[in-house]
Amino acid sequence: MSLERRMFTRELKLIAARPGDILKPIWFLMLVISMVPLALAPDSDLLSEIGSAMIWVATLLALLLNAEHLFQSDFSDGVLEQWLFLDRPLVWLVGLKLITHWLFHVLPLILITPIAGIILSVPTDVLLALLVTLVIATPALTCFSGLGAALTLGSSRSGILGVLVMMPLFVPVVILAAGVLIRAMDGSDTLPLLALLGAFSVVAATFVPIVVSAAIRLNIGGSN
């Protein structure tokens, strides 16, 4: 079995051993979404107007919630250290890790958003746009939160520090996604903004893993 296959199955086994890691962010997302109408008003016009934005923010928070542990357990049980001795470039392994993270931890969150959209009475076409923006934007967000997680590996009680450090870098993504949603709401052309969002995501997914592996190397090698 190739190394890549084994990494993939290892990831699956880890999830099977601790399904809570996947379920908790979903649980969190649904809880936050249920709090919105309670904190605001049960008025469905208002909800359908701000619903998609609320779902975006809640998804962002849920993403950050599970990104905190992206590299932490692999770091503490020594797996990351072993990565350095494999006959694969570190960037490749980091990329694989980020892809599996996206598949197993981010995709479930995206798949649950239609339900969140329905209970906030978001119109169907806006909901569709929301799903598309999430699918396009989350690779970039995953890479950046991976960077936050990798940078804070060196601190013993980092907690949500990685999140706080990376959040400002999400601004362009959030703005572009919100632009798409606003255009979807008044029925104008969303394609140009989606293209920009996609471009940002592609560039981030290309370059950020390189930076992430530099950060991991830094934290494992100490000062080397």
Added chain:
Amino acid sequence: MGWRWFHQWGSPRWFYERAGRWQLVCGWLALTLLITGSFWGLALAPVDYQQGNSYRIIYLHVPVAFLAQALYTAMAVCAVVLFVWKMKLADVAMQSIAVMGFAFTALSLVSGAVWGKPTWGTYWVWDARLTSMLILAFLYLGVIGLRAAIQDPDQAGKACGILVLVGVVNLPIIKYSVEWWNTLHQPASLKLTEKPAMPASMWIPLLINILGYYIAAGYLILGSMRAIVLERERRSAWVRELVSHA
């Protein structure tokens, strides 16, 4: 001999002693410029026909906002120097600039809010430049927080360096996206390529103050760098000697 000017920077002691002298020069120069510029701007410059006297906060707000942005770039330059030449002093500079940069960003946000109340009727609007300043403040905070969380100073310095470089690549993207998102702010007060819209009696003191604040920032950064050098080198003989003499 040819590389001596460069290698000197690797010596904390050399830097500590030199920086003390530079600090003195910067301090007096900044004080002179700031007194001149502020007195000219606050007392002698003409009253604005539209904003009255309230525009005079420009002599604080604009220099501070300039500095807030310039210091992030300075920090990025230090990060490059740290990674390329492994110069520890660059890390010291990065540490002091992060704190100073956050302070100037906060000051520019507060002075902007104070100016916004009489001119726009509100302390805060979600305008492009205010928003990107706010994001900049969070970026500075991230650098400060990351350093505080990592115990080993070398490791902390490199982690901060990575963060700063990623931030500096993202800053223009953030700036343009925020600008596209909303624009309401008055256009930039001073542009290098155009003649300023205000009369010379208004912009000359502003220029003096900008220069003054830049040099004052240099004074403050040198001071904090010296303190950090002393702390990091506390086990070395020359620091012990210095402290025992004092």
